[in-house]
Amino acid sequence: MEKLVIINEFILILYCICNYIRNESISNTLMVCIMLIYIISKMIFYISTDKKTRMYIVFFLTIYNLIIAYYVDNLFLILFPINYYSTVYYFKISNKISCIILGFILLLLKEKVYLEFGLVLAIEYLLFIFVLRLYEKLNRLTEENDKLRENNYFLHKKLEIDMEYQNSFKYFSALEERNRISQNMHDDIGHVISGSLMQLEAAKLLIDRDSEKSKNIIENTILILRNGMDKIRKTLRNIKPSKEEMGINRIKVLLNEFKSRSNIDVNFVFDDEINIISQIQWNIIYDTINEALTNIIKHSKATNVKIRIQILNKLIKAEIKDNGIGAINIKKSMGLIGIEERAAYVNGKLLVDGSDGFSVIILLPIG
DSSP, X not given: OHHHHHHHHHHHHHHHHHHHHXXXXXXXXXXXXXXXXXXXXXXXXXXXXXXXXXXXXXXXXXXXXXXXXXXXXXXXXXXXXXHHHHHHHHTTOOHHHHHHHHHXXXXXXXXXXXXXXXXXXXHHHHHHHHHHHHHHHHHHHHHHHHHHHHHXXXXXHHHHHHHXXXXXXXXXXXXXXXXXXXXXXXXXXXXXXXXXXXXXXXXXXXXXXXXXXXXXXXXXXXXXXXXXXXXXXXXXXXXXXXXXXXXXXXXXXXXXXXXXHHOOEEEEEEOTTGGGOOXXXXXXXXXXXXXXXXXXXXXIOOSEXXXXXXXXXXXXXXXXXXOSOOOSSOOOXXXXXXXXXXXXXXXXXXXXXXXXXXXXXXXXXXX
């Protein structure tokens, strides 16, 4: 934006110098001195970043233009408009006062520069308005960008706090679960074992004096321990999640990580009868999805991925399909070859197709 103003002013300076040389209205030495003062002042103006310094320089150049035009040559007023408009802008001079000043300047003009001065005045005004609008728009965009950056910073901080809270909540939940298990072990199993030990000690003391009573105590202790084992099994069954719950949740965690890394949309659906999928099959399905997602990030240029787990008549079908560029000649990676081998080990099959996007299908037998 500032380059445009500099180029414009450079053209005006060249025009003045050429006119001075052609008309020989002033001596070369005086012309060089006048132009050097003007150019040096302008260089300081453009280099400076301080607003007050710029204000004083444009005010000085405006007065300097008038003095040179009045005492040396009217042609120097060609450089007046650009400095005058800047002075009006920096000092916030009203339109009425600026028009009065311009009217006074016209009185100083000689008839021969009326046309040139009027033309430059109009062009510089249009240029000044254009640059001013650009400058205001740039400032507005800069402010909006700063606000967006600030909002982004606060959102990032909030996300970090939410993640910390989530991690703390997970840790606290794990501690609560451990505490509940510990309490159950103490209340049920601990009491069973301690009671059984006391009865066995009593049986030990009675074994020589009253073997029948000792036998009854031992049988009762065996019954109590058997009930304790049942309670242990029940507690472990309550703690351990089902294999389908573990399998689905592992995949969901994997998909959430994938979305956060790639910004690719994922649609994940599965049938209701997934409880028939064994743990080994869940591991194969998970590895297949993981390998397919890795390849999608590397090669596909996709924006959407669809994952579906279906329970067919005699088969379990897991399909991962993207809307990317696909592939004509498919060369299986080491990861896909490894999955194909694991699927073959349980009599399954791996299929890949790159004709419409890229799809990976794993077929596993039921039972």
